[in-house]
Amino acid sequence: MKKASETTRTHLWNLRVAASIQIVCGLLCVVPALKAQPLEPRYRDPANWLSYDRDNTSRRYSPLTEINRDSIAKLKVDWVFQYPRLPPRSEATPLVKDGYMYLTVGGEEGHALDARNGRPIWEFLYVPEDADRRNNWNRGFAMLGDRAFMATSDGRLVALDARTGNRLWTAVVSDVEQKSNTTGAPFVVNDLVIIGVRGGDLGSLRGYLDAYSVSTGELVWRINTIPAPGQPGHETWPADNDSWKRGGGSTWTTGAYDPELDLLYWPIGNPGPNPFSSADRNGDNLYTNSLLALRPETGEIVWHYQFTPQDTHDWDANETPVLADIVIDGKERKLVLQANRNAFFYTLDRATGEFLNAAAFAKQDWATGFTSEGRPIVREGTEPTPEGVRVCPDINGGTNWHAPAYNPEADLFYVVARDHCLVYHPTGGSSDPADPPAYHALRALDPLTGAKAWGIPLISPGDIVHAGAMTTAGGLVFFSSREGQFIAADAKSGEVLWHFNLGGTVRSSPISYATGGKQYVAIVSKSAVFAFALPSQ
Amino acid sequence: MFRVTVAVLIWSFASSAATSPYERDSQAIEAGKQHFQIRCSGCHGVDARGGRGPNLHRSQTVAAEDFDGLFDAIKNGIPGTEMVPLGISTDHTWQIVSYLRSLTQPGAQAPVEGDVDEGRQVFEAVGCRNCHMIAGVGGILGPDLSGVGRARSSEAIRESVLDPSKVVLPGFKGALIIDQTGRVHNGVIKNEDNFTIQFLTTTLERVSLNRPGLRAVDLKKKSFMPENYGRRLDQAQLQNLLAFLDRRRQPTLHYEKGFGNY
Numbered sequence: 001m002k003k004a005s006e007t008t009r010t011h012l013w014n015l016r017v018a019a020s021i022q023i024v025c026g027l028l029c030v031v032p033a034l035k036a037q038p039l040e041p042r043y044r045d046p047a048n049w050l051s052y053d054r055d056n057t058s059r060r061y062s063p064l065t066e067i068n069r070d071s072i073a074k075l076k077v078d079w080v081f082q083y084p085r086l087p088p089r090s091e092a093t094p095l096v097k098d099g100y101m102y103l104t105v106g107g108e109e110g111h112a113l114d115a116r117n118g119r120p121i122w123e124f125l126y127v128p129e130d131a132d133r134r135n136n137w138n139r140g141f142a143m144l145g146d147r148a149f150m151a152t153s154d155g156r157l158v159a160l161d162a163r164t165g166n167r168l169w170t171a172v173v174s175d176v177e178q179k180s181n182t183t184g185a186p187f188v189v190n191d192l193v194i195i196g197v198r199g200g201d202l203g204s205l206r207g208y209l210d211a212y213s214v215s216t217g218e219l220v221w222r223i224n225t226i227p228a229p230g231q232p233g234h235e236t237w238p239a240d241n242d243s244w245k246r247g248g249g250s251t252w253t254t255g256a257y258d259p260e261l262d263l264l265y266w267p268i269g270n271p272g273p274n275p276f277s278s279a280d281r282n283g284d285n286l287y288t289n290s291l292l293a294l295r296p297e298t299g300e301i302v303w304h305y306q307f308t309p310q311d312t313h314d315w316d317a318n319e320t321p322v323l324a325d326i327v328i329d330g331k332e333r334k335l336v337l338q339a340n341r342n343a344f345f346y347t348l349d350r351a352t353g354e355f356l357n358a359a360a361f362a363k364q365d366w367a368t369g370f371t372s373e374g375r376p377i378v379r380e381g382t383e384p385t386p387e388g389v390r391v392c393p394d395i396n397g398g399t400n401w402h403a404p405a406y407n408p409e410a411d412l413f414y415v416v417a418r419d420h421c422l423v424y425h426p427t428g429g430s431s432d433p434a435d436p437p438a439y440h441a442l443r444a445l446d447p448l449t450g451a452k453a454w455g456i457p458l459i460s461p462g463d464i465v466h467a468g469a470m471t472t473a474g475g476l477v478f479f480s481s482r483e484g485q486f487i488a489a490d491a492k493s494g495e496v497l498w499h500f501n502l503g504g505t506v507r508s509s510p511i512s513y514a515t516g517g518k519q520y521v522a523i524v525s526k527s528a529v530f531a532f533a534l535p536s537q
Numbered sequence: 538m539f540r541v542t543v544a545v546l547i548w549s550f551a552s553s554a555a556t557s558p559y560e561r562d563s564q565a566i567e568a569g570k571q572h573f574q575i576r577c578s579g580c581h582g583v584d585a586r587g588g589r590g591p592n593l594h595r596s597q598t599v600a601a602e603d604f605d606g607l608f609d610a611i612k613n614g615i616p617g618t619e620m621v622p623l624g625i626s627t628d629h630t631w632q633i634v635s636y637l638r639s640l641t642q643p644g645a646q647a648p649v650e651g652d653v654d655e656g657r658q659v660f661e662a663v664g665c666r667n668c669h670m671i672a673g674v675g676g677i678l679g680p681d682l683s684g685v686g687r688a689r690s691s692e693a694i695r696e697s698v699l700d701p702s703k704v705v706l707p708g709f710k711g712a713l714i715i716d717q718t719g720r721v722h723n724g725v726i727k728n729e730d731n732f733t734i735q736f737l738t739t740t741l742e743r744v745s746l747n748r749p750g751l752r753a754v755d756l757k758k759k760s761f762m763p764e765n766y767g768r769r770l771d772q773a774q775l776q777n778l779l780a781f782l783d784r785r786r787q788p789t790l791h792y793e794k795g796f797g798n799y
Binding site: 084085098099100114119120127159161163164166167168169515516 | 670708737745787
């Protein structure tokens with residue numbers, strides 16, 4: 001595998017960022033520790049968590065330091081909010097802006113809470129217009145100013161006044177015939193709210209990504225992730241059938257944005273109509289299982305990189321693209337990092353899409369290496385057969401949609417990884433009884449080489465873990481087991497420092513925020529959101 | 538003011554939709570009416586046209602094709618709202634369902650008469666939008682009125698226009714608070730408990746207060762809503778305004794106050 005040069009790496013200073021942090025910071029953060037990344041101005045207040053992955057870099061990195069290695073032993077529950085209704089799954093990340101928390105509970109309910117004490121301010125209950133097609137799980141709000149945006153269980157996007165929960169507008173995103181729906185957290189770029197769709201596995205979706213006006217809810221652009229005849233990339237689909245019309249390529253997770261390059265990064269899902277057989281879709285099947293870099297104003301595709309061409313293992317690339325600026329060989333490189341479903345961790349140049357490195361971070365046996373352009377060299381005999389063929393990773397992948405994180409001081413990328421294999425058939429997969437059960441661990445990876453620095457096993461009787469990570473300038477990384485063991489470790493060494501049993505399933509990722517002069521860490525669990533803080537002086 | 542209300546949720550079940558054993562059974566409808574008077578009228582009004590609870594003549598749940606949502610709401614309550622389960626038997630629940638269904642037959646409650654477009658002009662001209670939002674446009678100091686025609690009885694809406702201080706909803710009760718630093722906050726209490734108050738000022742600033750040490754908490758007896766609309770509007774303008782408000786029927790459920798998490 002091609003490796004990036006292993007010479008001195010440093011991080012960029014951004015004095016503008018440091019200066020603005022100083023103004024709002026007080027005791028809560030250490031100005032010199034804030035490494036430069038192209039943070040948009042509205043994300044610079046360290047007290048806030050304004051987007052699903054905190055900000056446009058999607059690093060899930062909080063600049064707050066009050067909770068740190070030395071103080072974490074005293075971290076305790078500060079308040080709890082129990083949802084009035086249990087959703088089928090609690091996958092949301094709450095947002096916090098200026099001391100108020102905004103949380104979705106499933107796709108039909110939103111709450112605003114006083115983030116100092118968990119007291120409810122307002123509740124929004126959505127009545128689905130399309131009750132037959134409810135997909136009642138949801139990953140959270142997006143915000144801009146006093147507006148909060150959420151996807152609904154029946155494939156709409158609603159805008160709410162964040163102060164009162166009044167509904168401002170409703171946009172219809174999903175297409176009934178294509179069986180798409182909206183489960184992801186939307187993402188705000190400039191004056192647009194971006195939302196993707198799920199349904200790529202259901203055999204009838206031609207995937208798309210939408211941009212709506214923040215103020216009116218009008219659709220500004222929609223791009224299809226499967227190119228039509230005449231569009232670049234269509235040649236990777238057969239010319240003699242119309243499988244491309246049901247080619248999958250869903251867009252249901254949340255991307256990232258670089259304001260200096262003016263590029264929106266969005267990960268794309270696996271191909272259809274059959275995820276496990278490419279019999280009628282011979283070809284690379286662009287842009288499935290790719291990362292797209294788009295012009296946010298128009299949705300124009302500037303570059304793409306495909307992780308798994310002609311996929312037959314359901315290895316959606318719907319994992320978070322994380323932006324990091326690292327100096328390699330004395331030169332500043334703008335990078336995008338992704339721990340992919342296919343068990344490889346990728347380092348790409350985010351200005352050009354140039355492939356820099358890929359390294360396995362979880363058990364895999366499908367690729368033996370990569371060409372210098374980054375095309376995987378696929379081992380013989382990994383195509384699903386009627387008798388079944390065992391391949392690693394399984395369809396849950398080396399990781400899945402749950403959030404990774406990147407800590408610029410520790411210079412480590414954190415991913416909750418899974419080691420498991422599956423016997424693949426053209427109709428799906430089955431476990432090999434001889435295989436050990438799935439093994440999960442939080443792994444810390446070098447962002448340039450993908451080398452594993454350390455791992456913390458996640459021990460839990462349950463199988464799939466869809467609980468992700470968050471990291472702070474206090475030198476900590478927070479993550480959970482499936483059953484709700486909420487854990488903090490030293491971000492550099494991986495030493496486990498603290499834990500708390502939440503007592504309910506966690507299928508989401510933590511946040512950190514500050515209000516009233518105090519730092520909090522919050523995590524959504526099956527029936528409640530918990531906020532932790534140090535005892536008041 | 539309008540307390541924003543409940544009972545417009547539709548729940549879909551894994552099992553097939555139930556059918557009422559008493560549909561169009563006039564004895565069951567009469568029995569259901571009696572049960573309703575005893576168990577439900579306290580919140581929904583003697584004639585089911587609303588009170589603390591919404592106007593059931595306009596309820597989407599009541600009028601829905603299948604009965605599951607309505608049956609479930611009565612039998613099991615609606616979690617997180619004041620519609621708590623009341624321990625009504627299955628049989629009585631079906632009778633109440635039959636009674637309520639009979640209310641939503643065409644003609645059961647006629648729309649409020651008046652010129653809706655003229656009423657919209659009145660709404661704009663006397664400044665209602667300064668405090669009230671409809672369909673995403675307007676102010677936030679008062680309740681969102683996008684669904685008021687569904688949520689409240691016509692009488693309650695009329696009363697709120699003419700005598701706004703008679704009923705002020707939780708989440709909109711005014712107060713003047715002087716905090717620990719001597720700063721004065723004038724606005725409405727969104728939520729409160731023994732230790733904290735969540736407040737929205739008349740300048741639309743949200744304030745989170747600790748109770749211990751507050752220098753003053755003066756609850757206002759009057760609503761922030763002007764009390765003189767009865768004098769400012771002539772009969773025709775008032776009627777047109779009520780017709781306009783009656784047609785505001787967006788089904789979203791929406792609590793603009795911290796609820797008690799029942």
